[in-house]
Amino acid sequence: MAKKGAETCSWTLSMFMLLFLINLPALYGEELESLLPFRDSIKDPLGFLSNWSSSTSSCNWPGITCDNPPHVKRIELSGKNISGKISGSIFQLQYVEFIDLSDNQLLGEIPHNLFSCPSLLSLNLSNNNISGPLPSISISRLETLDLSNNMLSGKIPDNIGLLWSLKFLDLGGNILVGKIPNSISNLTVLQVFTLASNKLVGQIPGEIGRMKNLKWIYLGYNNLSDEIPKEIGDLTSLNHLDLVYNNLSGLIPSSLGNLTSLQYLFLYKNKLTGPIPRSLFNLKKLVSLDLSDNSLSGEIPELISELQNLEILHLFSNNLTGKIPAALASLPRLQVLQLWSNKLSGKIPEDLGRRNNLTIVDLSSNFLVGKIPKSLCNSGRLFKLILFSNSLQGEIPQSLSSCISLRRVRIQNNRLSGDLSSEFTKLPLVYFLDISGNNLSGRIDVQKWDMPSLEMLSLAKNKIFGELPGSFGSGKLQNLDLSENQFSGNIPKSFGRLSDLMLLQLSENKLSGNIPEELSSCKKLVSLDLSHNHLSGNIPISLAELPALGQLDLSANQLSGEIPPNLGRIESLGEVNISHNHFNGRLPSTGAFLAINASAVAGNDLCGGDASSGLPPCKSLKSRMWWYVMTCFLVALAMFALAALVILFIQRREELELKRVENEDGILWEMQFFDSRASKSITVDDILSSAKQENVIMRDGKERSYGGKSSMSNMQFVVKEMNDPNSIPPSFWSVIPEFGRLRHPNIIRLIGVCRSTERGFLVYGNAEGKNLSEILGNLSWERRRKIAIGIAKALHFLHGYCSPSVLVGIISPEKVLVDGKDEARLSLDLSGRLACTDNKCLQIIPSACIAPGT
Ligand SMILES: *[C@@H]1O[C@H](CO)[C@@H](O)[C@H](O)[C@H]1NC(C)=O
Ligand SMILES: *[C@@H]1O[C@H](CO)[C@@H](O)[C@H](O)[C@H]1NC(C)=O
Ligand SMILES: *[C@@H]1O[C@H](CO)[C@@H](O)[C@H](O)[C@H]1NC(C)=O
Ligand SMILES: *[C@@H]1O[C@H](CO)[C@@H](O)[C@H](O)[C@H]1NC(C)=O
Numbered sequence: 001m002a003k004k005g006a007e008t009c010s011w012t013l014s015m016f017m018l019l020f021l022i023n024l025p026a027l028y029g030e031e032l033e034s035l036l037p038f039r040d041s042i043k044d045p046l047g048f049l050s051n052w053s054s055s056t057s058s059c060n061w062p063g064i065t066c067d068n069p070p071h072v073k074r075i076e077l078s079g080k081n082i083s084g085k086i087s088g089s090i091f092q093l094q095y096v097e098f099i100d101l102s103d104n105q106l107l108g109e110i111p112h113n114l115f116s117c118p119s120l121l122s123l124n125l126s127n128n129n130i131s132g133p134l135p136s137i138s139i140s141r142l143e144t145l146d147l148s149n150n151m152l153s154g155k156i157p158d159n160i161g162l163l164w165s166l167k168f169l170d171l172g173g174n175i176l177v178g179k180i181p182n183s184i185s186n187l188t189v190l191q192v193f194t195l196a197s198n199k200l201v202g203q204i205p206g207e208i209g210r211m212k213n214l215k216w217i218y219l220g221y222n223n224l225s226d227e228i229p230k231e232i233g234d235l236t237s238l239n240h241l242d243l244v245y246n247n248l249s250g251l252i253p254s255s256l257g258n259l260t261s262l263q264y265l266f267l268y269k270n271k272l273t274g275p276i277p278r279s280l281f282n283l284k285k286l287v288s289l290d291l292s293d294n295s296l297s298g299e300i301p302e303l304i305s306e307l308q309n310l311e312i313l314h315l316f317s318n319n320l321t322g323k324i325p326a327a328l329a330s331l332p333r334l335q336v337l338q339l340w341s342n343k344l345s346g347k348i349p350e351d352l353g354r355r356n357n358l359t360i361v362d363l364s365s366n367f368l369v370g371k372i373p374k375s376l377c378n379s380g381r382l383f384k385l386i387l388f389s390n391s392l393q394g395e396i397p398q399s400l401s402s403c404i405s406l407r408r409v410r411i412q413n414n415r416l417s418g419d420l421s422s423e424f425t426k427l428p429l430v431y432f433l434d435i436s437g438n439n440l441s442g443r444i445d446v447q448k449w450d451m452p453s454l455e456m457l458s459l460a461k462n463k464i465f466g467e468l469p470g471s472f473g474s475g476k477l478q479n480l481d482l483s484e485n486q487f488s489g490n491i492p493k494s495f496g497r498l499s500d501l502m503l504l505q506l507s508e509n510k511l512s513g514n515i516p517e518e519l520s521s522c523k524k525l526v527s528l529d530l531s532h533n534h535l536s537g538n539i540p541i542s543l544a545e546l547p548a549l550g551q552l553d554l555s556a557n558q559l560s561g562e563i564p565p566n567l568g569r570i571e572s573l574g575e576v577n578i579s580h581n582h583f584n585g586r587l588p589s590t591g592a593f594l595a596i597n598a599s600a601v602a603g604n605d606l607c608g609g610d611a612s613s614g615l616p617p618c619k620s621l622k623s624r625m626w627w628y629v630m631t632c633f634l635v636a637l638a639m640f641a642l643a644a645l646v647i648l649f650i651q652r653r654e655e656l657e658l659k660r661v662e663n664e665d666g667i668l669w670e671m672q673f674f675d676s677r678a679s680k681s682i683t684v685d686d687i688l689s690s691a692k693q694e695n696v697i698m699r700d701g702k703e704r705s706y707g708g709k710s711s712m713s714n715m716q717f718v719v720k721e722m723n724d725p726n727s728i729p730p731s732f733w734s735v736i737p738e739f740g741r742l743r744h745p746n747i748i749r750l751i752g753v754c755r756s757t758e759r760g761f762l763v764y765g766n767a768e769g770k771n772l773s774e775i776l777g778n779l780s781w782e783r784r785r786k787i788a789i790g791i792a793k794a795l796h797f798l799h800g801y802c803s804p805s806v807l808v809g810i811i812s813p814e815k816v817l818v819d820g821k822d823e824a825r826l827s828l829d830l831s832g833r834l835a836c837t838d839n840k841c842l843q844i845i846p847s848a849c850i851a852p853g854t
């Protein structure tokens with residue numbers, strides 16, 4: 001008994017000493033009480049907090065740092081994939097100075113007692129999903145507050161000035177509204193000030209001029225309006241000023257010239273007017289100056305020579321006039337020069353590039369004359385050279401032929417002349433080369449073409465003659481336009497090896513011989529234009545094997561024979577023109593030949609077709625022997641066939657036109673399909689029954705896409721319900737069929753629209769697969785790569801080859817479907833908000849979409 005008592009006693013004693021040693025009263029008492037509720041409110045799938053147990057000292061817990069005497073000083077749980085709400089208890093810790101919970105999935109509101117945490121110096125909650133308003137503010141020692149990239153809403157509290165110790169404030173990437181409060185100017189020790197990407201309106205307060213320690217101002221991507229306050233010029237420590245994507249108007253204040261420490265000045269995408277103030281050229285430390293997308297006028301002064309540190313100069317999309325200053329050529333660090341879409345005239349400075357470090361030069365869409373300077377590529381780094389739509393003359397300088405860094409060259413629509421030199425056709429990295437609409441002459445079949453990266457080549461509208469080269473040294477060519485030249489000879493059979501080719505335009509040349517059968521190996525061909533040449537022979541039957549062919553123009557040649565009926569069975573074929581040849585026999589009456597325009601078949605010896613073809617009916621059998629015997633039978637048969645044809649024709653016409661259907665609830669629906677299979681098999685009821693919560697396969701903001709299946713044919717489709725279809729301007733509905741013609745293996749194809757007065761749906765085909773956002777987490781590198789390439793191809797097609805570019809909006813994994821073979825398909829945002837602005841819809845005409853744009 002006594003023994004037992006002694007044991008208990010010594011145990012208690014040692015326990016007491018232990019408690020004493022590690023100062024447990026403080027920890028076990030208050031700090032544990034603050035940390036455990038925090039732990040309990042957090043979900044922790046990776047188990048990082050599993051060792052936060054009350055049996056060990058919290059100073060040994062992962063993510064916790066204590067000082068001596070042991071008090072919790074720092075809590076670092078960034079990027080631990082924790083979720084759930086933040087318990088206010090952690091702001092009761094009396095000694096904590098540093099809390100970093102960034103890069104997690106925390107949600108809910110910020111605890112209201114944040115600013116009463118007595119010792120807190122730094123709080124980082126960025127990159128979570130925290131919502132609600134900012135907590136009410138009281139005086140605090142806080143020096144760093146990073147709440148960026150959450151879902152915080154409401155206004156910035158008027159008394160934010162009470163956080164007078166702040167050196168770093170980032171509230172960017174939230175949904176804050178209202179004005180920037182004047183009291184912000186009481187944050188006089190603030191160095192970094194970011195409110196970018198919110199929904200703030202009103203003026204930038206002039207009081208900002210009192211915040212003398214500011215180094216960074218980043219207020220871009222809001223709706224701030226009025227003038228830029230001249231007081232910003234008082235912030236002489238400023239290094240970085242970014243006010244982009246706002247609604248700022250008026251002049252650029254000349255006081256900005258006082259910001260002698262400034263390295264980055266970004267004012268693009270505003271409504272600024274007037275000249276570039278001369279004082280800006282005092283900013284000798286400027287590295288990057290971007291005033292693009294405003295309405296600035298006047299000249300670019302030669303004073304620009306003062307900016308000896310300048311690397312990037314973006315003044316594009318303004319109203320600037322006068323010459324490009326020769327002084328630009330003296331800026332030793334200049335890498336990127338983009339002055340496109342202004343009214344600049346005169347010559348490009350002759351020695352531009354000689355002493356610069358150029359990588360990108362874009363002077364397109366101005367009124368420039370004279371020659372392309374020889375020295376542009378002296379840096380050896382020039383990869384983008386864009387000079388289209390000017391009046392440049394002379395030859396392409398020899399020096400560019402040795403500019404092996406070049407990747408993208410767009411010098412179309414000028415007056416360039418001379419030959420393509422034999423070095424120019426060996427540039428190894430060029431993937432996009434457009435020299436169309438110039439005055440090039442000479443041959444291109446005598447030099448060797450070795451451009452392994454080439455995807456797009458246009459030499460259209462020049463005076464090039466001789467034969468077509470058999471190869472361009474690239475297996476990646478997607479887009480080849482050699483139309484409107486003086487090429488002669490045959491179309492090389494070797495073009496059949498261009499397995500990525502989507503567009504081939506050889507029209508308006510002097511090509512002769514047959515259409516090579518090998519072209520049918522170009523399985524991705526979407527558009528084939530051989531019109532206005534001297535081609536002869538038959539149409540190869542194998543052309544009907546092209547699975548994606550959408551447009552076929554063989555007009556104005558000397559082709560003969562019959563039209564292969566299979567041509568009328570290419571599902572994708574939308575437009576065909578065979579006019580002005582020597583074709584005879586019967587016109588197919590299916591597919592693209594249905595309701596064909598008379599001008600697309602005229603000038604042949606054809607018969608048949610429907611009324612719109614304007615062709616005479618075909619003569620019936622000629623056999624005299626059987627004439628009498630067969631007459632009755634034939635008449636009957638003919639009538640029967642005619643009736644069948646008429647029915648078929650009416651059906652087909654109806655299918656592709658607008659259908660009006662009343663469903664069971666008596667609601668009138670308008671449906672229009674751009675795909676004959678869909679037209680036959682998808683009904684309003686199919687669409688309505690797919691539009692249910694359980695069928696959601698994609699989400700994009702408030703919009704939902706659903707997977708559906710035709711009840712008649714099991715054809716799968718995807719429907720996207722449009723928000724508020726009544727607010728969509730009527731012109732949208734007339735443009736939308738054009739999207740139906742956009743075809744690319746990596747784009748989800750629009751196959752129809754369906755709407756009533758209340759609801760509207762877009763119907764898509766080839767949309768099988770999983771949403772990328774769902775599978776993104778566990779993809780191997782290889783699969784990611786394949787998917788990324790697919791998306792890139794789609795974008796490349798939409799942006800690079802469409803004129804105007806088709807707007808895709810912001811690309812997010814939610815907009816991408818991935819099929820079983822990891823082929824990615826991009827969904828276009830046709831919801832009406834992006835494609836249509838100011839009650840007008842962009843006239844996006846897909847036929848212009850595969851021609852090289854300007
Ligand atoms: C938790 O503690 C155990 C045993 O001390 C240790 O092996 C483990 O690594 C700890 N876990 C974390 C996440 O620190
Ligand atoms: C993070 O948590 C989310 C769910 O909250 C889970 O889907 C994801 O796989 C987790 N990431 C890691 C790396 O564990
Ligand atoms: C906050 O955390 C994010 C993500 O971990 C980090 O990028 C950022 O620099 C941090 N903010 C500050 C002020 O340290
Ligand atoms: C973020 O929170 C909002 C509600 O505030 C919720 O609708 C949304 O799904 C959350 N997003 C993520 C990625 O958790």
Ligand SMILES: *[C@@H]1O[C@H](CO)[C@@H](O)[C@H](O)[C@H]1NC(C)=O
Nearest residue numbers: 159161182183184185186207
């Ligand atoms: C700035 O703080 C002072 C007191 O420190 C206060 O009187 C003044 O009203 C504040 N300024 C603004 C604009 O809130």
Ligand SMILES: *[C@@H]1O[C@H](CO)[C@@H](O)[C@H](O)[C@H]1NC(C)=O
Nearest residue numbers: 198199200221222223245247
């Ligand atoms: C700015 O305001 C306009 C008109 O109210 C609105 O359409 C636009 O989305 C706003 N932009 C931002 C970034 O909030």
Ligand SMILES: *[C@@H]1O[C@H](CO)[C@@H](O)[C@H](O)[C@H]1NC(C)=O
Nearest residue numbers: 201202223224225226247249
């Ligand atoms: C943009 O600024 C103009 C005046 O410059 C103003 O009339 C308009 O309301 C502002 N738009 C927004 C969305 O703030």
Ligand SMILES: *[C@@H]1O[C@H](CO)[C@@H](O)[C@H](O)[C@H]1NC(C)=O
Nearest residue numbers: 233253254255256257258279
């Ligand atoms: C600031 O700029 C304005 C206008 O350019 C000028 O009048 C003023 O003297 C400058 N102040 C300083 C301190 O340089």
Ligand SMILES: *[C@@H]1O[C@H](CO)[C@@H](O)[C@H](O)[C@H]1NC(C)=O
Nearest residue numbers: 273294295296297318319321
């Ligand atoms: C550009 O300047 C011209 C006069 O030089 C003027 O008529 C036109 O409105 C200006 N355009 C813009 C967008 O400021």
Ligand SMILES: *[C@@H]1O[C@H](CO)[C@@H](O)[C@H](O)[C@H]1NC(C)=O
Nearest residue numbers: 332333334335357359379381
């Ligand atoms: C030229 O640009 C490259 C980066 O493209 C850079 O590394 C190099 O230092 C620059 N040279 C000069 C003289 O600025």
Ligand SMILES: *[C@@H]1O[C@H](CO)[C@@H](O)[C@H](O)[C@H]1NC(C)=O
Nearest residue numbers: 415416417418439440441463
């Ligand atoms: C095009 O080049 C020819 C000589 O090849 C020349 O006679 C003609 O004037 C040039 N045309 C233009 C518009 O420069």
Ligand SMILES: *[C@@H]1O[C@H](CO)[C@@H](O)[C@H](O)[C@H]1NC(C)=O
Nearest residue numbers: 531555556577579597599600
């Ligand atoms: C077909 O081609 C001819 C000659 O190129 C042209 O005049 C006619 O307008 C074209 N028809 C259609 C419907 O494109």
